[in-house]
Amino acid sequence: MLLDIEKHVTPEHSRSHLRFPFRLERPAAKLNIRFSYTPKVLEEDAVARRLMEISIERYIEPERQKAALENLERYLPLQNLITVSVDDADGYRGACHRHDPAQQLYLSENGASPGLIGGRIGVGDWAVTLSVHSVVTESCACRLEVWVSGEEGFE
Amino acid sequence: MKWVASELHTHTAHSDGKQTLPELARGAKKLGYDCIALTDHNTMSGLADKEAVERETGLAILPGMEWTTFYGHMVTVGLRAFVDWRQAEPDNIRAGLTEIHRHGGVAGLAHPFRIGSPACTGCYWEFEVEDWNEFDYIEVWSTTFAPIRPDNRRAYALWTDRLNAGDRIAATSGRDWHEQKATDDPLSVTYLGIEDEQAPLAEQALLALRAGRVAVTLGPLLTLEIRSGATGRTYGIGAVVPAAADEGVSASCTALVSLQFSVREGLWELPPQSYRLAIWSNKGVVAERRIEATDDATYSLDIDAGDTTWTRAELWGVVKGIYTLIAFTNAIYFA
Numbered sequence: 013m014l015l016d017i018e019k020h021v022t023p024e025h026s027r028s029h030l031r032f033p034f035r036l037e038r039p040a041a042k043l044n045i046r047f048s049y050t051p052k053v054l055e056e057d058a059v060a061r062r063l064m065e066i067s068i069e070r071y072i073e074p075e076r077q078k079a080a081l082e083n084l085e086r087y088l089p090l091q092n093l094i095t096v097s098v099d100d101a102d103g104y105r106g107a108c109h110r111h112d113p114a115q116q117l118y119l120s121e122n123g124a125s126p127g128l129i130g131g132r133i134g135v136g137d138w139a140v141t142l143s144v145h146s147v148v149t150e151s152c153a154c155r156l157e158v159w160v161s162g163e164e165g166f167e
Numbered sequence: 168m169k170w171v172a173s174e175l176h177t178h179t180a181h182s183d184g185k186q187t188l189p190e191l192a193r194g195a196k197k198l199g200y201d202c203i204a205l206t207d208h209n210t211m212s213g214l215a216d217k218e219a220v221e222r223e224t225g226l227a228i229l230p231g232m233e234w235t236t237f238y239g240h241m242v243t244v245g246l247r248a249f250v251d252w253r254q255a256e257p258d259n260i261r262a263g264l265t266e267i268h269r270h271g272g273v274a275g276l277a278h279p280f281r282i283g284s285p286a287c288t289g290c291y292w293e294f295e296v297e298d299w300n301e302f303d304y305i306e307v308w309s310t311t312f313a314p315i316r317p318d319n320r321r322a323y324a325l326w327t328d329r330l331n332a333g334d335r336i337a338a339t340s341g342r343d344w345h346e347q348k349a350t351d352d353p354l355s356v357t358y359l360g361i362e363d364e365q366a367p368l369a370e371q372a373l374l375a376l377r378a379g380r381v382a383v384t385l386g387p388l389l390t391l392e393i394r395s396g397a398t399g400r401t402y403g404i405g406a407v408v409p410a411a412a413d414e415g416v417s418a419s420c421t422a423l424v425s426l427q428f429s430v431r432e433g434l435w436e437l438p439p440q441s442y443r444l445a446i447w448s449n450k451g452v453v454a455e456r457r458i459e460a461t462d463d464a465t466y467s468l469d470i471d472a473g474d475t476t477w478t479r480a481e482l483w484g485v486v487k488g489i490y491t492l493i494a495f496t497n498a499i500y501f502a
């Protein structure tokens with residue numbers, strides 16, 4: 013296992029990147045990433061409404077705020093959003109900007125999960141970045157595992 | 168000038184879309200588009216089979232990426248290399264923009280007034296902007312039946328404010344198209360003005376976007392030319408009418424408005440009506456007339472171009488029972 017990380021994030025982590033570097037000492041056939049976070053949804057209705065009231069005041073024009081507050085349900089439920097991106101020693105290897113709270117991803121010489129870029133799983137410094145777009149729950153538990161399978165040319 | 172029907176804001180399963188690139192391209196072709204930009208969130212991996220899909224559909228596909236940052240979404244098109252969106256902070260979007268341009272790309276604000284955090288973190292534009300001229304465009308019409316949406320009206324007003332402030336910046340539409348789902352809503356089309364029809368379309372489309380040779384509509388193609396009384400020459404959308412030495416002569420101009428109802432035939436409809444055609448400038452509405460006919464035609468309107476810094480045409484009318492802006496051209500500037 014190259015990375016096995018458990019990290020609790022809170023609303024204070026919103027709008028920040030968490031970068032997890034690791035080093036690959038030998039080329040591999042496939043790099044595997046398992047990422048999950050929980051909870052996905054903010055269940056407390058009153059909290060969600062309060063957050064949306066603040067948001068409406070901030071982002072909606074004054075004359076439309078009343079109507080927006082009356083239709084506040086359309087924004088619910090509020091959700092946490094954390095996305096994955098990958099870098100190898102030579103640069104960016106893509107991102108998976110989607111809402112799934114559990115993702116099993118891979119990169120290999122000839123392919124990769126949608127969003128990631130296939131190609132050599134080469135020696136050097138790699139990193140997985142978790143982009144914490146939004147944490148609306150009091151706390152959110154993230155798990156990130158990274159491992160390789162197969163030597164280059166095998167599997 | 169050939170005007171190419173384009174859709175500049177799309178997603179596939181390589182980000183959060185529910186479609187493949189071939190599905191997207193076939194869907195676009197069916198709706199009468201000749202050019203799309205694939206602008207997945209923070210990745211360009213969906214472009215791996217671009218050439219094959221272009222061959223299959225005949226569509227030009229522009230490489231793009233939507234910078235999906237915490238402080239704003241910015242659509243980028245035409246880049247030859249990746250520029251790291253993760254460096255974006257509220258006060259440094261200018262650095263990213265410089266890099267995007269350095270790698271041959273153009274950039275525009277995506278849906279700048281869509282509600283932001285926590286419903287959609289980054290969807291509302293919160294970056295500090297020092298110089299609006301450095302942005303190539305503002306996506307003023309987002310999603311479907313765009314002109315009636317309050318957040319798009321704000322974006323359109325922002326664009327007008329920037330033109331009034333003397334900035335030269337284009338305005339586009341983008342469906343933010345995530346899946347092949349039928350809709351009864353009117354769809355927007357961004358027409359890009361192609362100068363060289365022999366050159367590769369994707370390349371020419373990018374030049375048009377950069378130069379602001381852009382017209383946006385829910386149906387008929389509305390374009391504009393200004394014939395200058397001073398020079399006797401005609402200037403198209405995105406161009407600059409030069410200043411004349413003699414003030415008296417320069418003030419008299421003719422707006423030549425072309426309206427083509429025959430574009431994308433059968434793919435959109437508007438009820439029979441009397442449309443309102445208006446010529447706008449920094450001075451407000453400077454000329455207007457009614458349009459009854461739906462034949463393809465060019466209309467001449469005399470305008471007084473004194474103290475004018477920019478001008479554009481707008482077509483207004485009733486769509487699905489709502490009186491709304493139907494089409495607008497990008498600006499022609501005055502030196």
Ligand SMILES: [Zn+2]
Nearest residue numbers: 233240277290
């Ligand atoms: Zn967006």
Ligand SMILES: [Zn+2]
Nearest residue numbers: 176178233343
């Ligand atoms: Zn988008």
